[in-house]
Amino acid sequence: MARIARGPLDTILGLRLRRANGAVQRHFGEHFADLGLTQKQVSVLWLTGDHPGLAQTDLAAALDMDRATTMALVHALEKRGLMTRAPALSDRRKIAFSLTSQGSILLDKAKAAVDEHEDWLKRRFDAAELATLEELLARIYR
Amino acid sequence: MARIARGPLDTILGLRLRRANGAVQRHFGEHFADLGLTQKQVSVLWLTGDHPGLAQTDLAAALDMDRATTMALVHALEKRGLMTRAPALSDRRKIAFSLTSQGSILLDKAKAAVDEHEDWLKRRFDAAELATLEELLARIYR
């Protein structure tokens, strides 16, 4: 197979970002295959564990997602018995999410796996580089 | 709506990467809506323009994609009359891709739009920061 130079494409920052993200996603997927969780699903479980009673809109805002996308995630997790929904007392339009005990247990395992995954990712950088990278990335989405 | 703290989630580098990538993707999508091209489609057209005659495997390797994913992209572009395929002379298993004239014209427009998009992205950084960010990102996917 001929080796193709990417050439000018390598100067495209958006593409670098995409490739870096893709590599991390792939590793995450392999690492979490046994838990059966994706990055987004872990994020949802994590936030719900930290803030029991939150609603669709809270999740969507915290994770920069569409409301429809958010609900697709929540529904899948609910179907697996990891999350439950109950009418919110304060506002009868809202539905409060929380974890089931099964969801809490899985989240704990997931957090441990996230630590390993993050170690794999972060071992490329020293402390100063890591702080720099985090700050530069934050400028993009904030 | 209650404002939910992301808390420990903000220390997850993978999530920052994902959010940054998401923000860039969203801007790209809006910016390219009139051309009807996605980031990946532009990448494929660009590489094909630079290396006429390349094959499925070349594209997949250069863009870190699965062969099946690559072909889905190529087929869609072929159906729109932007790319053509012809049997390769050197290896009769291979199929050589190239751009149609219509594809070349669209690619030129896309390159101009990419420049604008990249300006939007890069104006967050000075030259030194940009070089740093590019280098740090490259460590992840290389």
Added chain:
DNA sequence: CATTATTGTACGTACCACGTACAATCTCAG
């Protein structure tokens, strides 16, 4: 009290990424 905004629901669309199985072709060891 009437209008407007918010929240959740229920559809649909599109893109991307990967897996598997298969046939044609090439390569290389023997």
Added chain:
DNA sequence: CTGAGATTGTACGTGGTACGTACAATAATG
């Protein structure tokens, strides 16, 4: 030079993510 294994392209399928739109129930506001 022949047969085994590797490579290439094809044709399916699955799942996750992301967004749009239209609608009903409820809350907030004038």
